[in-house]
Amino acid sequence: MKVVKFGGSSVANAVQLEKVLDIVKSDEKRKIVIVSAPGKVTEADIKVTDLLIEYYDLYESEQDTTEIIEKIIQRYASMVEELQIEKSVLEDIATSIKGLATLERGDNPYLRDTFLSAGEDNSAKLIAVFFQSRGVKSRYISPKEAGLIVTSEPSNARVLESSYANLAKLKNFEEVLVIPGFFGVTETGNVCTFSRGGSDVTGSILAAGVEAELYENFTDVDGIFAAHPGVVHEPMSIQELTYKEMRELAYAGFTVIHDEALFPVYQAKIPVVIKNTNNPTHAGTKILASRTEKELAVVGIAGDDGFASLNISKYLMNRELGFGRKVLEILEKFDISFEHMPSGIDDISVIMRERYLTEEKEQLILEEIKKVLAPDEIYFEHNLSILMIVGEGMREKIGVTAKGTTALSKRGINLELINQGSSEVSVMFGIKSDKEKAAIRALYETYFN
Amino acid sequence: MKVVKFGGSSVANAVQLEKVLDIVKSDEKRKIVIVSAPGKVTEADIKVTDLLIEYYDLYESEQDTTEIIEKIIQRYASMVEELQIEKSVLEDIATSIKGLATLERGDNPYLRDTFLSAGEDNSAKLIAVFFQSRGVKSRYISPKEAGLIVTSEPSNARVLESSYANLAKLKNFEEVLVIPGFFGVTETGNVCTFSRGGSDVTGSILAAGVEAELYENFTDVDGIFAAHPGVVHEPMSIQELTYKEMRELAYAGFTVIHDEALFPVYQAKIPVVIKNTNNPTHAGTKILASRTEKELAVVGIAGDDGFASLNISKYLMNRELGFGRKVLEILEKFDISFEHMPSGIDDISVIMRERYLTEEKEQLILEEIKKVLAPDEIYFEHNLSILMIVGEGMREKIGVTAKGTTALSKRGINLELINQGSSEVSVMFGIKSDKEKAAIRALYETYFN
Incomplete structure (x- = not known):
């Protein structure tokens, strides 16, 4: 079984989602799919998460939210339309987005996290329906249903050890499970987001939970480069590196995958591969406990x-x-x-x-x-x-x-x-x-x- | 005013003492002379300090000390004879050496230090008389008379700040002062020796006390080498190095002068020169706050x-x-x-x-x-x-x-x-x-x- 995570640009629009579908369909081991909120492909795009922050700010300061709600729903609506999938999912999404503006304001430390989580959550709902419509048996699972329990630290949640026993049960589903990244629920049922690494963290936790043979992290680059492409002209991409090497590189500015996100897979010794949704045949970069290519002194x-x-x-x-x-x-x-x-x-x-x-x-x-x-x-x-x-x-x-x-x-x-x-x-x-x-x-x- | 220290091999026999005399006479600024106990020149020599340790061990275990006392006195006697100086100084020395065997054994934490200090102490007495006999106005001064007060830590004494005011008064003497190295006296008058660096420490303290323009440390090598002569064939000798450089070198095995011995002169910013009693025209190695030769990257x-x-x-x-x-x-x-x-x-x-x-x-x-x-x-x-x-x-x-x-x-x-x-x-x-x-x-x- 493989856990596959798709970043924001991979789920930003209908064209990207078709690529995601192809990737999932091409390997039946890809049974658990973690998705981000719709991000940017072109400069003109605005990330859904950024829209949700705006929505939260307006709601929190008791201003009019009609327009922003419309904007957010529109992002999902254009995908539903282009993909020609059931309209009912859009109603679900609209209800969820509008419903945020009925939550208790006042002394609610989880309010912002709940607003923000809606980006990933609705993305997962839409993608599950999309997969289904293309003949891939699939199912949306919320973190609550999955049993992804986290600490009660708004915007800074950490997974609780007890989650892993719950997550192991996800192995029993026949369908491809589509799970929103970026957040979990506290023991008392509140939504709480991770601080750093967002959906990468969820993917890593899920991979550890189901003891995946591989955690595939799809981004929009052909893996990790040996030096920053903004500094070195066309640096080579790294084929393999160890968790420790990744940590050292991340420390000094390599941000393709957040190093804290790797902790669960590091502990469970599950290999990770960083791949490109837009170029899925490229081998990408593998991150593992020890390299097979030992000759390379410097990665x-x-x-x-x-x-x-x-x-x-x-x-x-x-x-x-x-x-x-x-x-x-x-x-x-x-x-x-x-x-x-x-x-x-x-x-x-x-x-x-x-x-x-x-x-x-x-x-x-x-x-x-x-x-x-x-x-x-x-x-x-x-x-x-x-x-x-x-x-x-x-x-x-x-x-x-x-x-x-x-x-x-x-x-x-x-x-x-x-x-x-x-x-x-x-x-x-x-x-x-x-x-x-x-x-x-x-x-x-x-x-x- | 210069403070001059002579190590064990420099005061080991009559021939060496003639060299010491020449050195002291050749520069009238050399007003304070710190001396070690007679050491080794040939392999056959036994250091007086080693004889004193044997003497102490025998006395402490209540064994016969006649022979060892004779041996020690003989070291001084042969110098007195060869130098043809007044016999009365030898009587003083003999009394001092024999007198050690009358000290209270039992619970006396200063006993060993007192035995050991006799090597330097009698060396200073002899050398003062020797200088005098060659027309150099000179005078033996004990650490007690000088006011070199130390902590009550047998074999591990440290100078007390209050000493410096006492030592400053030594500037007022007209004679060349010959002072034994290696020990001071506690506030209650007990003899207490320094742990490391022996006479080098005394010289450094005296140089700081009288605000000498230079602390000359005479040994039996032409200064400090850039690498250990036992490892590198004929390494060059260092002309100048800073206190800090000396510290770093001493840390990793350079033992010509003990780095802790340099502390008083480091604080008082008094330059030090390491010279060779057997080759006094060689410039030796200067140790100072900053080098005049700044070009040399590595010393x-x-x-x-x-x-x-x-x-x-x-x-x-x-x-x-x-x-x-x-x-x-x-x-x-x-x-x-x-x-x-x-x-x-x-x-x-x-x-x-x-x-x-x-x-x-x-x-x-x-x-x-x-x-x-x-x-x-x-x-x-x-x-x-x-x-x-x-x-x-x-x-x-x-x-x-x-x-x-x-x-x-x-x-x-x-x-x-x-x-x-x-x-x-x-x-x-x-x-x-x-x-x-x-x-x-x-x-x-x-x-x-």
């Missing part, structure tokens, strides 16, 4: 800006038991999660995301560390980018780091930080952000050309 | 074995606020000071000295981390060596790391870890210990040939 190069480092030096620092721990403790007090902590003998740098910092916080941190640890020198450094050279194959190959450092030095790019732990899944370089693109291009050329 | 390469790493991986580790801090906290509970902490996204390696570990401790650490942090994988890795490429000039120079990583990869040496903080005083490579010497040779060749 991808990612880069992300928005990092800062806190640099501290103190003579004889390394004789002070607990120095590093105390620094981290102070940062933690300010809710700062550290990313890396490269160190010399008498100095330590703590790398963090800029977004955790404010000028005021920085001052308070500097003051507290000065008070507690009396460093000789301490300062923040901004505008850093982190480059990740990722590949589990590095472990077996000698000279991977040498190649990278040489490539950067030839371009006159100074390394502010280097960090490579003994897992050897990646090497991290810290550089000034203004050199980021040049650095990624240099590294790509070195490892892939 | 030295050090390597040290005896490191282990604790490797931990956990999917989504970097989303767990406090993960790294908690690991360090657990290690701290076991009195383990971490050296470095390179990390990937979902993994962290903590580098520590093997000597802090036992098999049992490792087990307990693994259990506790498993319990508290539930990692996916955790294990210790042993037999690691740390290589340090040291040089403050790195900051300005691009490509230093590239050179080093390339040199190692050409020799087929795999990098287990890399670590470079933003201070850029050093780059650290972690490699398997069996490759250490080959690696140091490769790096030396790259940076110095």
Whole structure:
């Protein structure tokens, strides 16, 4: 059994839905289909989810919602019409959309999530009917019916372990099940959405729940590229990478699939494939526990800006038991999660995301560390980018780091930080952000050309 | 005013003492002379300190000490005779050595320190008389008389801040002051020795106390070499290096001067020079706050074995606020000071000295981390060596790391870890210990040939 997830652009209009149908029909193992809300294909399109946000805002502030309701229903209506399927499903959808404007406003923490979930929910209803009309036995299943139970954290739900026993029962259905992504229900029956990764998360949870042999994640790109196509001209696409490699790449800006979404399949050791709805014969990118192609030292190069480092030096620092721990403790007090902590003998740098910092916080941190640890020198450094050279194959190959450092030095790019732990899944370089693109291009050329 | 310290081999016999005299006479600024206990020049020599340890052991276990006392006095007697100086000083020395065997045994935590201090103490008495006999106005000053007050920690004394006001008064003497190294007195008047660095520490404290323009540390080598002469054939000697560079090199095995000994002069910003008593015209190695020669990117390469790493991986580790801090906290509970902490996204390696570990401790650490942090994988890795490429000039120079990583990869040496903080005083490579010497040779060749 395979779990198949289709992203927003794959279900954006009738033409796309025909492609989805072909994909589902072409492999009878594709028994569970997770769908997003209708997204964008052309620039002119507006994502249904964005329309729903507008709808919610209007309703919440007690303004007129007639027009926006019409707009949303119209998105579904044009699909129903073009696909020439039963009109009754559109009535269902219209009732559901209009019904949102009857929900209790006031003190309802789940209201926004319920509005937003309607995009995926109605998408699933429509697609189930569409499949049925084309001779594919199919059935819409809501997260509630499926038993996808989540924590009571609006916009930030996490799946509860107890869901998995419920989801396992979905294996018994004969029909193709069409399930909306992006949300679950709390134990008390409220709709609650996932924070990040949206429908990818649902797909991953379902794949783990039914112990799928494969989780197919259909997007609008031919898999994952070895470097960002906006930086490197026509980068090659990655055939295979491990969960860990995907994590390292996602960390530094690879956003094709959100890394947190992978957690359920990572735990259940279910392989994932990222494929293109618009080019389904392309093999795409497989994400799995270990690669069959072990020769490749480096699979991808990612880069992300928005990092800062806190640099501290103190003579004889390394004789002070607990120095590093105390620094981290102070940062933690300010809710700062550290990313890396490269160190010399008498100095330590703590790398963090800029977004955790404010000028005021920085001052308070500097003051507290000065008070507690009396460093000789301490300062923040901004505008850093982190480059990740990722590949589990590095472990077996000698000279991977040498190649990278040489490539950067030839371009006159100074390394502010280097960090490579003994897992050897990646090497991290810290550089000034203004050199980021040049650095990624240099590294790509070195490892892939 | 210059503070001059002579090590054990410089004061080991009459021939050496004549060299010391010449050095002191040749520069009238050399007003404060710190001396070690007579050490070794030939293989046959036994260090006076080693004789004193034997003496202490015999006395402590209530055995006969006649012979060992004779041996110790004989070391001084042969110098007195060869130098043809007043016999009365030898009587003083003999009384002092014999007097040790009248001290209270039983519950006396300072007994061993008092025995050991006699080597330096009598060396200073003899040298003061020797200088005087050659027309150099000189005077023996004990640490007690000088006011060198230390903490009450036998074998592990640290100077008290209050000493510095006392020591400043030594500037007022007209004579050359000869002061024994290696020990101070507690506030209650007990003799207490320094733990590490011995006489180097005393010299450094005195230099800071009298605000010397230079602290000259005379040993038996032409300064500090850029790599260990036992590994690299005839390495060049370093002309200048900064306190920080010295610290980094000392950390990874450079033991010419103990890095903790440098702390007082580092704080007081007093330059240090390491010179050779046997070749005093050689410029030696200067240690100072910042180098005049700024072009040199790398000043030295050090390597040290005896490191282990604790490797931990956990999917989504970097989303767990406090993960790294908690690991360090657990290690701290076991009195383990971490050296470095390179990390990937979902993994962290903590580098520590093997000597802090036992098999049992490792087990307990693994259990506790498993319990508290539930990692996916955790294990210790042993037999690691740390290589340090040291040089403050790195900051300005691009490509230093590239050179080093390339040199190692050409020799087929795999990098287990890399670590470079933003201070850029050093780059650290972690490699398997069996490759250490080959690696140091490769790096030396790259940076110095």
